[in-house]
Amino acid sequence: LYRHGHSPVHRLPAHVKVVALLAFVVIVVATPREAFWAFGVYAALLAIVAVVARVPGRFILTRMVVEIPFVVFALLLPFLAAGERVDVLGVSVSLEGLLAGWNILAKGTLGVVASILLAATTDARALLLALQKLRVPSVLVEITSFMVRYADVITAEMRRMKIARESRAFRGNSLKVVATSAGALFIRSYERGERVHLAMLSRGYSGQLPVLEVQQAPPAQWAAAGLLPLTALAVSITAWMTL
Amino acid sequence: MHVPDGFLDAPTSIATGVIAAGTIAVALNRSRSELNEKTAPMAGLTAAFVFAVQMLNFPVGVGTSGHLMGGALAAVLVGPWTAILVLSVVLLVQALVFADGGLTALGTNILLIGIVTVAVGWAVTKLVLTFLPKRPASVVPASFVGALLSVPAAAAVFVLLYVIGGATELPFGPLLATMLGWHTLIGLGEAFITAATVGAVVAVRPDLVYAARGLTEALVLRTPDGREIPASEVSVEPASKRRSPWPLLVGGLGVSLILAGVVSFFASGNPDGLEYVAEQEGFLEAAEDSAVGGFSLADYGEVGGIPVGVAGLIGVGITILIGLALFLLLSRRSTESERVDA
Numbered sequence: 371l372y373r374h375g376h377s378p379v380h381r382l383p384a385h386v387k388v389v390a391l392l393a394f395v396v397i398v399v400a401t402p403r404e405a406f407w408a409f410g411v412y413a414a415l416l417a418i419v420a421v422v423a424r425v426p427g428r429f430i431l432t433r434m435v436v437e438i439p440f441v442v443f444a445l446l447l448p449f450l451a452a453g454e455r456v457d458v459l460g461v462s463v464s465l466e467g468l469l470a471g472w473n474i475l476a477k478g479t480l481g482v483v484a485s486i487l488l489a490a491t492t493d494a495r496a497l498l499l500a501l502q503k504l505r506v507p508s509v510l511v512e513i514t515s516f517m518v519r520y521a522d523v524i525t526a527e528m529r530r531m532k533i534a535r536e537s538r539a540f541r542g543n544s545l546k547v548v549a550t551s552a553g554a555l556f557i558r559s560y561e562r563g564e565r566v567h568l569a570m571l572s573r574g575y576s577g578q579l580p581v582l583e584v585q586q587a588p589p590a591q592w593a594a595a596g597l598l599p600l601t602a603l604a605v606s607i608t609a610w611m612t613l
Numbered sequence: 614m615h616v617p618d619g620f621l622d623a624p625t626s627i628a629t630g631v632i633a634a635g636t637i638a639v640a641l642n643r644s645r646s647e648l649n650e651k652t653a654p655m656a657g658l659t660a661a662f663v664f665a666v667q668m669l670n671f672p673v674g675v676g677t678s679g680h681l682m683g684g685a686l687a688a689v690l691v692g693p694w695t696a697i698l699v700l701s702v703v704l705l706v707q708a709l710v711f712a713d714g715g716l717t718a719l720g721t722n723i724l725l726i727g728i729v730t731v732a733v734g735w736a737v738t739k740l741v742l743t744f745l746p747k748r749p750a751s752v753v754p755a756s757f758v759g760a761l762l763s764v765p766a767a768a769a770v771f772v773l774l775y776v777i778g779g780a781t782e783l784p785f786g787p788l789l790a791t792m793l794g795w796h797t798l799i800g801l802g803e804a805f806i807t808a809a810t811v812g813a814v815v816a817v818r819p820d821l822v823y824a825a826r827g828l829t830e831a832l833v834l835r836t837p838d839g840r841e842i843p844a845s846e847v848s849v850e851p852a853s854k855r856r857s858p859w860p861l862l863v864g865g866l867g868v869s870l871i872l873a874g875v876v877s878f879f880a881s882g883n884p885d886g887l888e889y890v891a892e893q894e895g896f897l898e899a900a901e902d903s904a905v906g907g908f909s910l911a912d913y914g915e916v917g918g919i920p921v922g923v924a925g926l927i928g929v930g931i932t933i934l935i936g937l938a939l940f941l942l943l944s945r946r947s948t949e950s951e952r953v954d955a
Contacts, residue, residue, distance in 0.1 A: 371711055388709075395717050400623045436713045440617050477619020478715065485712035497709050509641055509653060514702045516657020517664065518710070524661040525668070549806045552666050553813025556659075556690060560821055563658035570654065 371433065371489040378594070379423035379491045383587045384500035386595040391488045393599035397606050398480050403473040405609035409480065415601060416483050425490045430483055437482050440474060447471040494518045516566075524559055531555065615707065615722055616771075618715030625778025630720025633701070636728050640697040647692035647823065659691050660699045664706070666810075682767070684730025685738065685760035686807045689752060690814065692823040693735040700727035721774065725767045734763035738824055749819040749828050753812040756824065760807035764800035768792045866933065873929045 379387075401408050420430065447470050448463035492500075498515045502508065531551050540547065621629075644656065663683045683703075687696035701723045707713040714722045738752070738759035745751035772789045811822060819825050832844035 392716055395618050395715065396623065399619050399626065399717050433712060436615070437617055440620065474620055478617035481618025481715040481717065482712055485708065485716060489710050489712050494710050507641060510637065510698070510702065512653040513656045513660060513698060514705060516654055517660035517702050517706060520658055520661040521664050524658070524665045528665050528668075545805045546809055549809030550813045552806065552810040553817070555665065556662055556810065556814055557818050557821060559658045559662035560655070563655040566658065567654040
């Protein structure tokens, strides 16, 4: 998902961005769902971030497809939920379900867009350093870094197996063939893991990867990244007060 | 089926996050025994495998397709604790790098997809295995049942969470029934792929399947007269017994001293082959005496008036001293390097 660039958002240290994003999403989730205007303000805030980060709208829209199953669920809710019924466009729906559907749709969409903005402006390596900086256990960070590093290799291996199948005139996706490929893929991944481990040992691996760069964030960068969650916090508090 | 942000309220999200973090902490500790100290690279590569396998789509009825969740599969292949780690890492990467599944819902997703499917898949597989014959191939039907039940179990926990922390009052019974019905179908697909994958691995490398450990037949030794002895009962003798080095050393020393001190008196006084040829061809003149030529032992005692036998004894003594010193030096270095390896 990463989009190379040199915007101010790209330049912020990754751990600062992760903290800001997490704070923003928590605030959005905690906002009362009846405060419709607040969600409009949140969306505008994210739009500003997108403009500053020079991430085009189409890029974000095409990556929002991951949300679709839950959009379907949200659209069904007004018809399924119990409680007071109202007429919308001549169809009787549940008021409670309507609000719940809106709640899921609004908060889920804001969360997805915020995550896309983070992923688009931060490369995977920087995200791993951010996890380390945020005191995630080092073994977990290492496992994650191996996964990120080898995901492409394993996926490419899967693609090669598919090409090999098709060049032997196999078409379609019979469960048995797919599963046999998956089994072969597991053996290859596991054995590659053993080789990687031995290669690391022979290069002096002692159980922990050396930390090469420590990224420090000056207060100015924290302040810049804090603008988003702090504005959102103000909006959320106003929303609670006016209800 | 990654839960997005805002689906569950903040307290439920935080509670599931705490449960997930606690379970991961335990899993980090326990997974070491499952992968024998190779945790990071092995788990990382297995995570990459699960990530790739989740891209395999299979049809689930009309027009829709599901993808593998992989919880039961990972548990059967690499063991439950490592599987929890692996799936948590996959979900973390999907949330951070691919914006798939909300950040505040990460704990919920890890609980549902990472912990519930692994726990149910593993427990059911183990339970079914107790009723099946002790063969590696038994893992295949056992993992089928495990994977089949793991998906509706995750769906049931999801419904429970939604009732506790969802924003709507939904009728609990019908919601549970719909979710369970739908996810049993998805579970069937998951079960077929899981069982067939496990079957493919069991056929080639049964030693890699964690759930099949201890199910392989014990190795037996067949003796020439047809008896079978369990390999575990056979004690293997070391190829050569270590004997004390002293007899060899003392014997060797004695032989060299006798040769040097006594036999050298009877040695031929004629020049050796090279010297003889050189003399014949007339280039011995060109060969200068070596730098130590003036030293009293050079040319084995012919120079300084020291008898040949004594010169030989002194030579043997010096050789032994240098040899011992070299041997001690080298052996110390090799034990040091062994210590570094360990």
